[in-house]
Amino acid sequence: MPARETEIIETIRRRVRVRSRELRVGIGDDCAVLRPKRGEELVITTDLSLEGTHFRREWHPARSVGHRCLTRGLSDIAAMGALPVAAFLSLALPTDLPQQWVDEFLDGFLAVADRYDFPLAGGDISQSRQDVIADIIVIGAVPRGKAVLRSKAKPGDVIYVTGALGASAATLIKLQKQRVPLLPFANPRLKRRTTQTREDRHFFPEPRVEVGEFLRRKELGHAMIDLSDGLSTDLGHICDESRVGAVINSNLIPVSAGADLELALHGGEDYELLFATSPRAKVPVEIGGVPVTEIGWTTRERGVFITDLRSKPQRLEPRGWEHFRK
């Protein structure tokens, strides 16, 4: 059984900073109090991490679940070109869960918060009937009017992607086959590493916060999204919101070692960034050690297509993750 609610809250409170420049009041009141810096606006995201849907206790160590939980939120902050200022965690635990699981979850979670230097400012603790349930809320800050939206791509933009794709989905398939026990060996106290093994990228993905902030600061992105559902689905979101189409070149997609083009196109949870920008923008081939690859262009005609430049472009159906797909 987990520790009593008040004990868990006190444990967390002792482990986190109570204040920061923006955070006037943290854990311990009805609400946290946040004072944004002058000239900045806030970006806010929430993401569920549910046992049985987003992770399995038999597959994912608690430390990985905590790491992935916060990364899901940070990746959305990165996709706005913002920097995180505070996180909130709503956590529900079944009564048969050992407190050690909770402690290791928090180890993984707080290591990520420490690396990006922002406080856990509040949340909620509850008991659940069966599953571990976590909802992460991250608040980021960005100069006024400068957030990079999904909706500002223009026809004729060049489409770029960071890192390599398909690694997380490849590991998930290995887990589903369960031939070998597959445990991550990465040190969860993340260093500024940019190359991760395929297993690392599934269990301890690094959100591309620095890359997103760089692109925003240098005004190199018209529109941006993070790759959580899969390239085909997430590129569709940018196109829908921007009312453009896209063509991507299958030869240019950066496929992770161990993955294939199919997984790179439709596998989810890569937590890389996808962005569209002017053909005149000087986009570096690498940002902070993370490769940035040109993969296609946007078009006035709607629809997302893929081509190898030899045969006719084929329509690329959004076959990434969607809940309640029939």
Added chain:
Amino acid sequence: MPARETEIIETIRRRVRVRSRELRVGIGDDCAVLRPKRGEELVITTDLSLEGTHFRREWHPARSVGHRCLTRGLSDIAAMGALPVAAFLSLALPTDLPQQWVDEFLDGFLAVADRYDFPLAGGDISQSRQDVIADIIVIGAVPRGKAVLRSKAKPGDVIYVTGALGASAATLIKLQKQRVPLLPFANPRLKRRTTQTREDRHFFPEPRVEVGEFLRRKELGHAMIDLSDGLSTDLGHICDESRVGAVINSNLIPVSAGADLELALHGGEDYELLFATSPRAKVPVEIGGVPVTEIGWTTRERGVFITDLRSKPQRLEPRGWEHFRK
């Protein structure tokens, strides 16, 4: 089965305002973008509503679950003396749930948001294995440095409570006994009613947003909390954070019709406000039709006590709700 994820999001998006004065970007991007007004700071709360823990589908109509979900968050905003500016909803649904349940949940949820005039600005939709899971995030605004905290009560303050206590717990006991089917008849399109039947107060509680904002504006509260876990527990929170003790007069506790002193002291989910203020403060006996009752005073000596003024004060143990209590 619920509708597809993208359809649910589109349905919600059509039903809510996409922008407000503060909300620059709402549903449809990686994050919402919020621009606080000059001179204001933000207060943020999150609260889980879990099937089997906070509600049961066989007891609570979907409309009530949606109403209660948002009210849990709004009540925390009220307790800071703030006004709501945006909400976020993370919602997980089992695949066997009919879409009608989702629609009615949203009816209840959005009726409350409309009444307090703020947009649903984002969130997350997921599938769950078994239970309906909702996490509400509400962001409020308050003039800089004016949020009413739990930690600023002073020895010798007078303690007040709004409304009457114990109604929600009394209804819960009736539900547990299940002698009669107990369905709420209240019109969920809330009007500015301040008197509710006991059943209403359980199924469709009204958060005390106007009262909290009035107290903050008139500087009538040193410290404030909302009564979600129960008076004995929540008064303990104010005392712990303010490093004071308290004595309450059992004769003065406003007990709801159908409840008793025990339920008024320890029953949860009343969503009334409890506050401590200077004995020189001119606190009205009624604010916007909601009664405000003096129930005791704070002391330099720690510990919470109860007395009927005839016998010796007894220690009041915090017997409100706590998760994972052994």
